[in-house]
Amino acid sequence: MRPLANCYVAAGYLDPDYMRRMGVPHTGEDWNLRTGGDSDLGYPVQAVFPGVVVATGWYRVWGHLVVVRVDPWVRDLLQDALEEPLEDLYVRYGHLHHVVVARGERVEAGECVGSVGKGDGRYLAHLHIDFPRVSLPPEAYPRREEEVRVQYLDPARVWKALAFADRPNLLPHDRLLYAPVGGLYTPHGVLETPHGAVLRSTGGKLYVRPARR
Numbered sequence: 001m002r003p004l005a006n007c008y009v010a011a012g013y014l015d016p017d018y019m020r021r022m023g024v025p026h027t028g029e030d031w032n033l034r035t036g037g038d039s040d041l042g043y044p045v046q047a048v049f050p051g052v053v054v055a056t057g058w059y060r061v062w063g064h065l066v067v068v069r070v071d072p073w074v075r076d077l078l079q080d081a082l083e084e085p086l087e088d089l090y091v092r093y094g095h096l097h098h099v100v101v102a103r104g105e106r107v108e109a110g111e112c113v114g115s116v117g118k119g120d121g122r123y124l125a126h127l128h129i130d131f132p133r134v135s136l137p138p139e140a141y142p143r144r145e146e147e148v149r150v151q152y153l154d155p156a157r158v159w160k161a162l163a164f165a166d167r168p169n170l171l172p173h174d175r176l177l178y179a180p181v182g183g184l185y186t187p188h189g190v191l192e193t194p195h196g197a198v199l200r201s202t203g204g205k206l207y208v209r210p211a212r213r
Helices: 016-022 072-082 145-151 155-161
Strands: 007-011 029-033 044-046 051-059 063-070 090-099 112-116 127-132 176-179 183-186 189-192 197-202 205-210
Touching (some): 072 155, 189 205
Antiparallel strands (some): 044 112, 051 063, 063 090, 176 197, 183 189
């Protein structure tokens, strides 16, 4: 939801007020437009990080949900910034009104994944976003604070660790390379890249994926 200046976080990670009201710990952040009410219903939601959509669907309370498994190079970048190991990294976009991506589809940072909704209709429109750090069922919701601390990253830590997280692309352009090649040799065979390849380096590792037209 951009620009960020137009938004505010109504409920944060492990927000004590949320726990008192709802009886369960909060796994992420709830984002709203400052204009309040349902004014953000249908407002576009952009992907935070590049990755692959691993789940979409409609669930009770959640409404429409999109889960993106973040690219490994982003996970490595973030775990270096946070100085703690990450088994995996996902972004979960909840309570959506519309979904414009499908399971298995690739999304880049800044691409639209859907729009702000009202979940299953029991509350005002807002975006719920959280960062599972382990593989979980799409609609999973822990009941204990200890589970949240183990299974989810605090979004505030993510924003602070990556000072350029509000830019359309995650990394500055000097960290991204494009190679106009049709195929790359790998230990597992030839990786077909009819539109070239995108290369990113982080932490001494080089990640390569086929470019899209």
